[in-house]
Amino acid sequence: MPGAGDRGKALARWLGTGLLGLFLLPASLSLEVTVGKATTIYAVNGTEILLPCTFSSCFGFENLRFWWTYNTSDSYRILIDGTVKNEKSDPKVRLKDDDRITLEGSTKEKMNNISIMLRSVEFSDTGKYTCHVKNPKEKGLENNATIFLQVVDKLEEVDNTVTLIILAVVGGVIGLLVCILLLKKLITFILKKTREKKKECLVSSSGNGDNTENGLPGSKAEEKPPTKV
Structure with a gap:
């Protein structure tokens, strides 16, 4: 049987696991950023493309900062930088690197949409676009999501x-x-x-035989010879 020391160690491990779960629970319910299910999107050269991004937080947000970055193997830059005062206000752009980029969506009514529109796309726009969000209300917690844009001549x-x-x-x-x-x-x-018709025919034939034996009208019963005087 386990001694008191073993039971104490098991209890300590159990309490440690429970406390760790309590610490990890807020993190699992905190700031999340998503760019949708598609990790790669395609745009025809010269057209426009929407780069989606939404965020969510179970703790709400205040003076939230967001920004989009573009990077390839040899290039990195901030495309747009903005803030959102609270859940009742729309985002405001503080910095924009390219005039072809406009901020789309709204953060009111829990939309939390900070997507951007890229117009007149060029082949050089091919690369990774990352949406970053930082929430001071969650002790400056930051999260991001990346989507890859491929510019092509035409869609196959x-x-x-x-x-x-x-x-x-x-x-x-x-x-x-x-x-x-x-x-x-x-x-x-x-x-x-x-089968039902055959059965009916058999029953009918059997009935006619009985009538013959009983000497009913129309029967073929043998006639008895006349009595000799």
Whole structure:
């Protein structure tokens, strides 16, 4: 059996794990930044593209700072820098590196949208775009999310031929199975009706035989020879 010392150590470990969980819980519910599900987006040269970014915080925010950065293997710069006073105000831009960039979205009514629009994109705009958010209300906690922009001549059309063929084959197989089931039910119904008619005929024939034996009208009972005088 474990001694008192072992039980004390186990209790200490259990308390330590619980306290660690309490410390980690606020961190798991704190500032989060997202740029959506797509990690790579494509834009045609000369068009405009929206670079999405939203944030959330269970503790709220005050004098929140946000900024977008652009970086490649040999370049790094801040594209836009702004602040949000509180949850009832829209973001204000303090610094903007490129006139082609405009701030989109709103932070009112829990939208928390700090997306940017990049117009007249060029091939040199290809690279990583990172959305940064820093919340003083959470002791200056900072978080970020990155999206990769690829500028191309034209967007490639997705060939759905194989998909359509697969769907057609699957649909044909399903239709064939339905037809087989319906045909099976029809044959079963016909066989059932045929058996019922045969049964009725047998019963009728058996009834006619009884009438003959009983000498009813129309019967073929043998006539008795006349009695000799």
